[in-house]
Structure formats: structure tokens, C-alpha cells
Amino acid sequence: MTAEHRAVAGPGSRAGSAPAVDAADGPLLRVEDLRIHFPVRDRVRQTLLGTVKAVDGVSFDLHQGETLGVVGETGSGKSTLARGILMLRRPTTGRVFFAGQDLTAMDAETLRRARRQFQMVFQDPWGSLDPRMSVMDIVAEPLKAHGLAKGEELARQVVDLLQMCGLAARDAGKFPHEFSGGQRQRVGIARALALRPRLVVADEPVSALDVSVQAQILNLLRDLQRELGLQYVFISHDLRVVRYVSNTVAVMYLGKIVERSERHALFSLPLHPYSKALLSASLDTDLGEASAEEALRPAARGDLPSPLSPPSGCRFRTRCPIAIDLCAQAEPPLEEKSPGRFVACHLVPAGAGTPDLAAHAAHSGPRLQTPPEGQARGPALA
Numbered sequence: 001m002t003a004e005h006r007a008v009a010g011p012g013s014r015a016g017s018a019p020a021v022d023a024a025d026g027p028l029l030r031v032e033d034l035r036i037h038f039p040v041r042d043r044v045r046q047t048l049l050g051t052v053k054a055v056d057g058v059s060f061d062l063h064q065g066e067t068l069g070v071v072g073e074t075g076s077g078k079s080t081l082a083r084g085i086l087m088l089r090r091p092t093t094g095r096v097f098f099a100g101q102d103l104t105a106m107d108a109e110t111l112r113r114a115r116r117q118f119q120m121v122f123q124d125p126w127g128s129l130d131p132r133m134s135v136m137d138i139v140a141e142p143l144k145a146h147g148l149a150k151g152e153e154l155a156r157q158v159v160d161l162l163q164m165c166g167l168a169a170r171d172a173g174k175f176p177h178e179f180s181g182g183q184r185q186r187v188g189i190a191r192a193l194a195l196r197p198r199l200v201v202a203d204e205p206v207s208a209l210d211v212s213v214q215a216q217i218l219n220l221l222r223d224l225q226r227e228l229g230l231q232y233v234f235i236s237h238d239l240r241v242v243r244y245v246s247n248t249v250a251v252m253y254l255g256k257i258v259e260r261s262e263r264h265a266l267f268s269l270p271l272h273p274y275s276k277a278l279l280s281a282s283l284d285t286d287l288g289e290a291s292a293e294e295a296l297r298p299a300a301r302g303d304l305p306s307p308l309s310p311p312s313g314c315r316f317r318t319r320c321p322i323a324i325d326l327c328a329q330a331e332p333p334l335e336e337k338s339p340g341r342f343v344a345c346h347l348v349p350a351g352a353g354t355p356d357l358a359a360h361a362a363h364s365g366p367r368l369q370t371p372p373e374g375q376a377r378g379p380a381l382a
């Protein structure tokens, strides 16, 4: 169990404090030009080799009742973005507002209290649970740390949480190694929900699970969202998973969002050449777990460039089948091309995504075969 897992659970903190963040008008979460850069040094000489711009100018709003799916190849910055949103990694620049309050300006204690309202579900339920602690202690830890319950009331709340997540009261006395992967993830979800958060950031929450178990966990997350009024930022490299859980989808490439659209719009008519390649290849692939990177190779040219030296101009240009000279010179901004459709591409015209320009969008990029809604191949997720 890492320090990051502990930071989310909040052990060793003072008890009894009120939440630092209250309800406010506007989006529940606002991310403004977030940048998280990592200096990379030579291990021996400690000279600076360069900077990885893992997240480089990401902005979006998340509203009440919304699930934002974040998809992209390995190394595109999804996990770094997740950590940045939750302040597990302080941003290099940019701001994150939760219910109108600037998390980036909070001191450690205020942030600790605010964390009650936003929690994380990690990819690896094994690594995120302390093997020496019983499930009762694991799920009780955040409640105790925030001074919300003790004694019999604490035990009752833990059992309620376990049952809400499909586990039994008797499971409270067990240890992580006594569970299957799916059950361990249920424990991780129960712990994340202990403080009744409003926002849950889930980083690849089903990637480590068997395909047969993935659907159960996804259904659980959807049921909990309805019951508890949760908002999710849901990160996955699996487009089918993102399609199943999200209202809105953001496609990331080398630290940037290249397209953000409502789910149906994106899956029926992706506008950015990268989104097109990703969707086309993924939906054409009969892989049991069609990951973005596996799916992209046949459709887009070349491997992901080094994040230490991304291409000039548009970062996708070295793999883009329709790149022009301008693409090497100028970085395309993420613009609202039509209502709710944000795309960063010089060649996607204003109005793209509306019916009269749909034909242009459908034929201007690599091969694109998106089946009608509900006909994507892969495991049954419903």
C-alpha cells in the first residue's frame, strides 16, 4: 500500500473536522489549464535530460450527474491527470476547482478535509489494500481518520458499505488475500465510498480483472452512481468500458485532450483523426481486451513519439494520415467546433459534427467503421 493510497484514505489525521468544501453553483469539478511536468535527470550525473509534459494544458468541466470517460494509449497522461485532479500530485501550473473551491490553493489540512468529497478507486485492488489489515479495518480507516464513527456504529457502517458493494457482513473479518480480484476491488470501492464522496476518480478500475468480472464491477459502479448521486471521472484504455459508463468522453494524446464530446456523438461520429483511428481499430478488433495501443497500430502510422520530445505543432502529426505543413508549425487549440464537440485539429472545420458537415468528418481520416450504438463487439457489459 503506497503513500498515495494512504493519502486518499486519510489515516493519522485529526478527527472531527467539518468538510472543507460545500455545495456551490456551477460545475462540480472544473479543471483549468492543468499542467503536470516531470523533470527527467541522468541517474548518474543528475543533469537535466528534459521534461516529460505528462499533462499539458488540460481543461474541462464535470457537472452533477456526469461521468467523464478518459481514454488514450499508454503514456498519454491519464493517471497523471487523475492524480492531479485529486491533488495527489500537485500540478506544475493550472487550477482545479471542486464545488467552486480552488484545491490548488488549499493548505494540507484544508485539503485533507476536502478529500472527504472526492475519492479514488485504483486499478490494482491488491496493491491498494494493506495485506496486514482486515477488511473491517481497511474500510473503517477513513471513517476513523475523519472522526465520523466509532465502536458499534463504525462496525455497522462498515457492514453497510460492504453489503452495498455486494459483499457479506462476514467478509469484514477477512484479509485481502482471502478474496478474488473482483471481491478485492469491491473492498476498494467500499473504502472509497466510506466518506460518501460526491466525486470518484476511477483509474482503470477493471483493467486488472477477468473479463467476466469486469461487467459485474462496472454494473456495481453504475448502480452506486444512481443510488448515491456520484459523479465519476472514469479512466480506461478500453473504449468499450468507457462507452459503457460515460456520458462524455475525453480522448487524450501525449498529455493533451484532442477531442471531448458527448458519448453518443463521439462513438457515432468521431471528429479528430486520432479518435477515428482509435475507434475504428478498436471496434474492428476481435481481441478479448482491445486496448487502445493494440488497436491503434494497424490504423495509425508509427509508434507513440517520445514524451521527452513530442513533435512540434500538433503532437499527433507524425502518425496522422492527413497531416499538412501547417500541422508541424502550429499547435491546434481545443475548440468547440459544434455544440458540445471540442476538437483540436486544424482540418476539422467549424460546424463539424452537425448533420450537414457529417459527411466531411466521416471521410477525412483513416478508415472508420463504427457500428450502431449497442453493437460494439466485446464482452457483454450490460
Ligand SMILES: Nc1ncnc2c1ncn2[C@@H]1O[C@H](COP(=O)(O)OP(=O)(O)OP(=O)(O)O)[C@@H](O)[C@H]1O
Pocket (backbone or CB within 6 Å): 038, 039, 052, 053, 054, 072, 073, 074, 075, 076, 077, 078, 079, 080, 081, 237, 307
Ligand atoms: N513520476 C514520474 N516521473 C517522470 N515521468 C513520469 C512520472 N509519472 C508519469 N510519468 C510519465 O508521464 C507520462 C504519462 O504517464 P501516465 O502514467 O499518466 O500515463 P497513462 O496514460 O496513465 O498510461 P497507462 O495507460 O500505461 O497507465 C509517461 O510518459 C510517464 O512515463
Ligand code: SF4
Pocket (backbone or CB within 6 Å): 272, 273, 274, 314, 315, 316, 317, 318, 320, 321, 322, 323, 324, 327, 332, 344, 345, 346, 347, 348
Ligand atoms: S492538426 Fe494536422 S496532424 Fe493534427 S490531427 Fe489535425 S490534421 Fe492531423
Ligand SMILES: [Mg+2]
Pocket (backbone or CB within 6 Å): 078, 079, 080
Ligand atoms: Mg495509467
